[in-house]
Amino acid sequence: YKGYDPELDVPVALKVLKPQFAGDEMFETRFRREASTAAKLRHPNIIKILAVGREGEAVYFVMDYLSQGLVDRLRVMGTLPEHMLVRMGFDVASALGFAHRQGVIHRDVKVDNIMFDDHGNAVVTDFGIARAVTKYAEQTGTNMVVGTPQYFSPEQARGLPLDGRADLYSLGVTLFKSATGVLPFQGDDWYEIARQHVEDQPPRPRDLNPSLSKGIERIILRCLEKEPED
Numbered sequence: 001y002k003g004y005d006p007e008l009d010v011p012v013a014l015k016v017l018k019p020q021f022a023g024d025e026m027f028e029t030r031f032r033r034e035a036s037t038a039a040k041l042r043h044p045n046i047i048k049i050l051a052v053g054r055e056g057e058a059v060y061f062v063m064d065y066l067s068q069g070l071v072d073r074l075r076v077m078g079t080l081p082e083h084m085l086v087r088m089g090f091d092v093a094s095a096l097g098f099a100h101r102q103g104v105i106h107r108d109v110k111v112d113n114i115m116f117d118d119h120g121n122a123v124v125t126d127f128g129i130a131r132a133v134t135k136y137a138e139q140t141g142t143n144m145v146v147g148t149p150q151y152f153s154p155e156q157a158r159g160l161p162l163d164g165r166a167d168l169y170s171l172g173v174t175l176f177k178s179a180t181g182v183l184p185f186q187g188d189d190w191y192e193i194a195r196q197h198v199e200d201q202p203p204r205p206r207d208l209n210p211s212l213s214k215g216i217e218r219i220i221l222r223c224l225e226k227e228p229e230d
Helices: 025-039 070-077 082-101 129-140 164-180 190-199 214-223
Strands: 002-005 010-016 049-055 058-064 114-116 122-124
Touching: 025 049, 025 058, 070 114, 070 164, 082 122, 082 164, 082 214, 164 214
Parallel strands: none
Antiparallel strands: 002 010, 010 058, 049 058, 114 122
């Protein structure tokens, strides 16, 4: 939701947890802990979390309001021109590198989680949410898919331990989508999409958008390597 902070006289963005989580004390405790960790990630390309709270049954957190996201740009433009793609990629990689050095993995890097500030800088949102859900699922034995299958790294799809390289794979999917207008892997259900991440090679971006340079194609495909070591 778009909200308003009367004390600071500024617009803010509010994200409210799904009701199935909000009533669970264990999840709320873990969510608040992860939100606190994310709030300590002070970096120009990471969204600033202003508060975490509860109002009735609604558990929410408050962050800077940014009016435009990557989804909006792609809806209008179809694909990003290469100079915008490169700048966005640098900004997101900078944010992820900083978070990884602090021991924080995003786990759900995707087009929807990238916004832009008034200066055109890319800003990554939703640090900590996927980790909170993951730990909750592990503790309670809840069967749920954490993250977004279209952006899964192969190790995520296989349920293996993750490190920061999983975020770089998801960044590769995001760059692929931004450069070509389509996702590298698509299917009727998340099992099929996950299998493709593990087994299939992605299309070459330049086959879908010939205007791309060979250099940016090489970077995207390197991000989409199957093995983290690569």
